[in-house]
């Protein structure tokens with residue numbers, strides 16, 4: 345299988361998103377912002393005003409806290425950037441997409457296909473996963489400039505909203521499409537076929553635990 | 567007497583090295599995995615990771631944006647004294663952690679569990695962890711920093727003798743598959759397994775097996791070494807690779823460490839040292855010499871001893887053979 349590489353804007357039009365296929369490699373250019381539990385809570389539950397004009401300035405929400413500091417003169421030093429696991433943010437994402445028009449959700453591990461069908465597809469959004477996931481240094485090379493950081497005093501540097509101008513930042517991998525398909529679930533289905541064989545010669549623990557599953561096709565997240 | 571200034575400056579160097587330079591043994595392990603990986607997506611991922619290590623070194627920036635939770639393992643020879651004593655040592659390590667967080671920069675990951683307070687320097691209550699070990703001979707101190715990442719890939723289970731090897735295998739596969747899906751554990755990883763001890767020591771053993779032994783090392787008990795090899799094979803035959811894509815690279819190496827446990831139990835812990843298997847080591851001598859290395863050489867015969875007494879003379883050479 346040949347892997348296709350695509351250049352994409354962080355304010356992509358409908359056609360550009362519709363053209364993306366599961367497993368495509370994407371490089372992003374434009375403005376993107378980080379937002380995770382701290383930003384979601386502040387913006388959605390505490391109704392704080394958004395510091396950016398979204399989605400006009402950016403439709404790309406990165407689930408990330410960069411390795412970065414604010415220098416004494418107020419400028420920024422940002423090295424590596426790496427995504428954090430997105431499934432933990434499912435409770436805020438539908439509302440966030442409505443409020444901000446985010447079209448690209450970028451993170452680690454993707455969401456469930458139910459989530460894609462329920463609120464990604466109706467919002468015309470897809471999920472991009474970082475590769476690896478530890479390719480922080482490569483992604484760092486795609487940072488043209490750190491434009492701003494918001495809410496760091498309230499939320500700390502790791503949870504703050506960082507606004508990053510990127511130039512061909514990547515690689516990212518397309519993990520959902522506008523039909524609501526999920527790359528990880530596709531792969532998990534293929535792998536599940538082999539699992540019974542691998543588990544031969546093992547035995548379930550004599551003492552069970554509550555809330556546990558032995559259904560190895562279960563996606564376990566969500 | 568070991569100089570406290572040398573301890574702090576060495577600790578700062580180690581913090582940088584750990585965050586930026588992938589240790590040679592893991593690097594080689596991943597290169598070998600790249601050669602046998604046939605899954606096109608998982609193969610692509612490994613290639614990107616190898617490029618990433620080069621980029622981190624060239625740009626002197628952290629290899630992964632999640633720089634983990636920096637911690638310290640400190641080991642000393644029996645004759646070691648430290649200028650200012652253990653309190654000065656701990657202060658130096660906390661300072662080095664905070665300073666490097668700003669300088670590299672590292673991500674200020676450490677927050678209060680309830681109030682989410684972030685000092686923006688990876689220092690706080692119980693952070694960084696500092697653990698100690700001692701060796702029979704010499705006047706030297708080993709500083710080992712480990713920046714283990716990952717909210718995923720670690721688990722504990724109370725097994726019982728009747729669960730047997732089949733039960734151990736089951737829990738091993740369960741953990742690999744559960745956290746391997748979607749690549750949450752950032753595999754291929756160095757898998758550490760702790761067997762026995764008590765619940766807390768079982769976790770400690772497994773974590774040290776993952777983080778303080780190099781790829782290619784074997785447990786000195788030949789039967790455990792066989793299990794390590796078998797478990798590595800088994801993990802790589804799941805059919806899963808990097809990011810949970812179809813592939814055959816889950817486990818770069820599997821390390822098992824054991825401790826004596828309650829007669830009725832068989833505690834087991836699993837730990838995955840991820841694609842950013844960050845560790846760095848230095849030995850400081852009383853004359854101010856500093857030797858850097860990547861092998862923590864934690865599990866010496868002395869650490870694994872079974873007897874009441876330990877004859878001091880058998881270990882007299884250890885201080886002359888760093889990394890040996």
Ligand code: SF4
Pocket residue numbers: 426427476477478630631632633634714715716717750751752840841842
């Ligand atoms: S598990 Fe390791 S490689 Fe993955 S994001 Fe965390 S530190 Fe980086």
